[in-house]
Amino acid sequence: MSELVPGGNLPLPGGAVSVQVPGPFDVSALVTDDSGKVRGDADFVFYNQPSAPGARLHGHTLTVDPPGLRTGATKVTVVVSPAEPGTPLGRLPAPTLLVTGQGGRLIARFAPPRPGQETVLLLAEIYRRGSGWKLRALGQGYADGLAGLARDFGVDVTEDSAPTAAPPARSGTAPTSPFPAPQRPATAPHQRAAAPHRPATAPHRPATAPPTPFPAPHRPTAAPLTPSATPPRPSHPAPDPDPNPDGFLPLVNSARARAGSPPVSLDARLTSAARAHASAMAAAGQLGVEGRDGVSVYQRVTATGFTYVTVGEHLVSGPRTPAEFVDYCLGSREPSRTLHDPAFTHAGLAYVTGGRSGDTYWTALWARPLTPQELARTAADVVELTNRERAGAGLPPLAVDPVLTTAAQAHSADMIARAFYSHTSPDGSQPWDRAAAAGSARRSIGENIACGQRSPAEVVEGWMNSPGHRANILKPTFTHIGVGFAGGGAAGTYWTQLFGA
Numbered sequence: 001m002s003e004l005v006p007g008g009n010l011p012l013p014g015g016a017v018s019v020q021v022p023g024p025f026d027v028s029a030l031v032t033d034d035s036g037k038v039r040g041d042a043d044f045v046f047y048n049q050p051s052a053p054g055a056r057l058h059g060h061t062l063t064v065d066p067p068g069l070r071t072g073a074t075k076v077t078v079v080v081s082p083a084e085p086g087t088p089l090g091r092l093p094a095p096t097l098l099v100t101g102q103g104g105r106l107i108a109r110f111a112p113p114r115p116g117q118e119t120v121l122l123l124a125e126i127y128r129r130g131s132g133w134k135l136r137a138l139g140q141g142y143a144d145g146l147a148g149l150a151r152d153f154g155v156d157v158t159e160d161s162a163p164t165a166a167p168p169a170r171s172g173t174a175p176t177s178p179f180p181a182p183q184r185p186a187t188a189p190h191q192r193a194a195a196p197h198r199p200a201t202a203p204h205r206p207a208t209a210p211p212t213p214f215p216a217p218h219r220p221t222a223a224p225l226t227p228s229a230t231p232p233r234p235s236h237p238a239p240d241p242d243p244n245p246d247g248f249l250p251l252v253n254s255a256r257a258r259a260g261s262p263p264v265s266l267d268a269r270l271t272s273a274a275r276a277h278a279s280a281m282a283a284a285g286q287l288g289v290e291g292r293d294g295v296s297v298y299q300r301v302t303a304t305g306f307t308y309v310t311v312g313e314h315l316v317s318g319p320r321t322p323a324e325f326v327d328y329c330l331g332s333r334e335p336s337r338t339l340h341d342p343a344f345t346h347a348g349l350a351y352v353t354g355g356r357s358g359d360t361y362w363t364a365l366w367a368r369p370l371t372p373q374e375l376a377r378t379a380a381d382v383v384e385l386t387n388r389e390r391a392g393a394g395l396p397p398l399a400v401d402p403v404l405t406t407a408a409q410a411h412s413a414d415m416i417a418r419a420f421y422s423h424t425s426p427d428g429s430q431p432w433d434r435a436a437a438a439g440s441a442r443r444s445i446g447e448n449i450a451c452g453q454r455s456p457a458e459v460v461e462g463w464m465n466s467p468g469h470r471a472n473i474l475k476p477t478f479t480h481i482g483v484g485f486a487g488g489g490a491a492g493t494y495w496t497q498l499f500g501a
Contacts, residue, residue: 004110004137005332016065083487089115100318112139248322259340269304270348274363282352302488307370313362379483404482407438408498412484451491
């Protein structure tokens with residue numbers, strides 16, 4: 001997976017891609033040609049008009065199939081706005097764009113600078129470059145809602161007349177044709193909030209509540225991988241063998257010291273994994289969290305024997321020296337945050353020049369080793385944050401149940417070992433089956449799972465921003481909890497909450 005910064009871009013694989021923005025947001029899209037203007041109302045895809053040639057909105061997922069776009073279309077601009085019209089984005093959790101390819105493989109993540117009073121945000125654009133298609137991160141906002149957006153894309157707007165009993169237009173103005181007026185059913189916010197539930201091969205479950213007490217995961221599923229797979233050893237290009245090339249460690253620790261973060265030490269296993277991944281990217285001629293060999297950068301880390309409680313990565317092409325690489329990381333918000341993150345204690349760096357393009361491909365890995373103490377602390381933090389949410393809702397805290405903890409930990413590890421992401425294990429077992437197998441006699445069981453989050457705070461926040469997961473956390477009848485965490489696999493981290501009553 002590539003972590004994008006505003007203005008950053010990367011080539012897209014062939015075929016359709018899916019775009020999601022988890023949380024209380026609406027995703028929409030504008031289809032344009034080289035002029036950057038819409039051609040008519042059919043070029044606007046949103047919840048009242050969910051499909052156009054080559055673009056389809058289903059629930060919270062926008063699927064774009066570039067070859068299927070209308071004749072002359074060269075760009076699809078992805079737009080996010082609050083599910084509750086007129087709400088400033090600054091009052092909501094920061095939107096994060098997730099882009100997945102065929103099979104659910106996570107391609108890119110983009111977290112723009114936190115919006116303020118903006119009520120509409122251009123997150124990204126999928127655009128044609130030569131014979132291929134690319135993704136560019138944007139992050140441009142409009143405080144006047146769809147009106148400002150419409151003007152920039154060639155649509156006339158009119159000011160609203162005196163207020164009526166009808167639902168207010170966003171930000172006090174409403175676009176005229178070709179944008180259809182957004183009209184929600186009276187119960188839409190609740191229906192939309194409850195929507196993320198998924199069929200077997202999609203990231204969400206059906207819109208109706210499942211007959212079981214657990215909600216579906218809110219993260220996109222990862223493409224099945226073989227955990228034991230190892231990357232091929234290409235005959236070229238040859239990576240730099242120096243574990244501390246050109247003084248990388250002093251450059252990094254100097255920058256961390258200025259930010260008040262403790263130093264990191266180089267780890268030979270992380271360096272080996274970084275070298276393998278840089279070689280794979282160079283051989284493929286493109287950046288990506290997964291190489292053409294089907295092995296993710298996280299699998300390369302765990303294959304070396306390094307287990308982690310948190311992990312970060314920089315996948316970059318272009319810089320020619322470690323000094324240029326560090327300067328690049330310090331010049332952008334998300335890469336700088338990773339380099340400065342005080343949670344990391346170990347690092348590894350490798351770069352490779354060669355492959356198809358002749359570019360230099362860099363992989364920097366940052367991690368904190370997993371120990372029994374770190375695992376216990378991570379689980380305890382998840383429980384504390386969960387109980388804090390329950391206390392805010394006037395509910396009693398959940399007690400830690402060792403049996404539920406064993407079952408939850410086993411499920412997180414199993415999702416990595418057998419390369420799946422689901423409440424249903426490959427053998428067909430469900431959460432209550434796993435709880436009973438671990439020795440639990442509790443009558444009611446619920447489960448939350450997630451993948452990709454890098455900290456207890458991030459995973460609990462994500463669950464609380466998802467109505468189904470939130471319902472489990474705040475269910476009054478639940479009395480006990482177990483938490484599981486494992487690092488590795490396609491997404492990097494796998495989390496499980498198992499509730500019981």
